[in-house]
Amino acid sequence: MGLDLNSDLGEGFGAWSMGDDAAMLDIVTSANIACGFHAGDPAIMRRTCSLAVEKGVRIGAHIGYRDLAGFGRRALAVAPAELRDETLYQLGALDGFARAAGDRVRYVKPHGALYHAAAAQPALADAVLAAMREYDPALALLGPAGTHLQESAALTGIRYVSEGFADRAYTATGGLAPRDTPGAVLDSDTALAQAVTLAETGTARIAGGTVTVSPDSICVHGDTPDAVRMAQRIRTALEDAGIAVASFT
Template sequence: MDLNIDLNSDLGESLGVWRMGDDAAMLDIVSSANVACGFHAGDPAGILRTLRQAKERGVAIGAHVAYRDLVGFGRRNMDVDSADLRADVIYQIGALKGLAAAAGTGVRYVKPHGALYNTIAHDERQARDVIAAIREIDAGLVLVALAGSPLLGWAEAAGLRVVAEAFADRAYTPQGTLVSRREPGAVLHDAADVAERMLRLANEGTVTAIDGSVVRIRADSVCVHGDSPGAVEMARRVRERLVQAGVTIRPFTFDLAEAATA
């Protein structure tokens, strides 16, 4: 059986003279790029540069929308009013769409960032606000969400296409949720071990949880973070191990488009 999976990374997050990650190197590895929209990170010139680099490499583009939280890098929980949250998401997607058009490419999906991502995975009110915002600006956009989360069902019921996501360098609880970054062992650093974990995920749909138990995770896209130490090397090891085992790396948007015309 032919196996394929998408590798995505959070990019476009540098701000002025402050540099975050190595977008050019990551874009040679991943098949999809979650590009910051200016609310948690990123400036227009840097975002545009990343979009142009992604287009050159045939990498799919997604809007990495977030809470309005530059100081906290979008990782602080916020109780945002529904009208504000909807408008903020629309604003971010619209801005990225404009920059993408200037770069000669387009936005294909939305992947929320940080605290917004984690909140809407289970908070129905904020989840429905984000879903509504996506539908208002472009109902054809795909929503990337945490594998196993209620958000996937809420979005599908509202008419959005969804893609379930797993994380290469994050530990999982026995319940299949991500271990909080505040807990020891939440972020994994052994590139070889992470690569083997992702091969097992692709082949069997399982990962080993932080307590040693086996958890089933159904995911069509894997996030390899670009902002951690050794991120590029880890992403490269993951890609190499998957390809070596016969797994094809390609954007999930390719598979969705193929299914739609079948």
């Protein structure tokens, strides 16, 4: 039994930094690296890709809306054709730095508002998948199970990898609780318990029961408080439970 552990990294910009990417890259097996739209800049993209290759961590393009001020977490009205082109643009940008470091982008994960919008809207899901197929049909897509992203990936012939979140609370419909909801971001102990439950049963606990998530990869956000310690505790707990932690690509 194996499971991937991923984190959103490279999310600083200029003099502004977020999280300890180097420490997280000692723990996770896949790195979702910001491509300059919601966060990241050329120097950060280069540095994060180089560290990931050095540490044997797989590189994913963490694509987002063009929204540095809102960190890509604001809902924007972006036409599908524009989203297709912006996805392709971000993919190419990050892949250049990945190749300069000696590897390549192996998968795509939408960020923030785009993650939720593309999961819910077929036209946006199709736009993301169209760009991926144009760039490299061998890419995988990391996202929530049972959504339009998964349906579009199946129709496009792109491998889909289902994701669960250690540090976020779930709703009864299987989505993530909005960040402005009390308790939406879990503390370290609760996140640890949720990660183990996700890995062992494929479910997350919610008020009054459980919800099916069935993840192939578990995410620990790099900007979550105490993220490095949380990720290390999760990895140790998974391995102690006999679950091999390894990348899906």
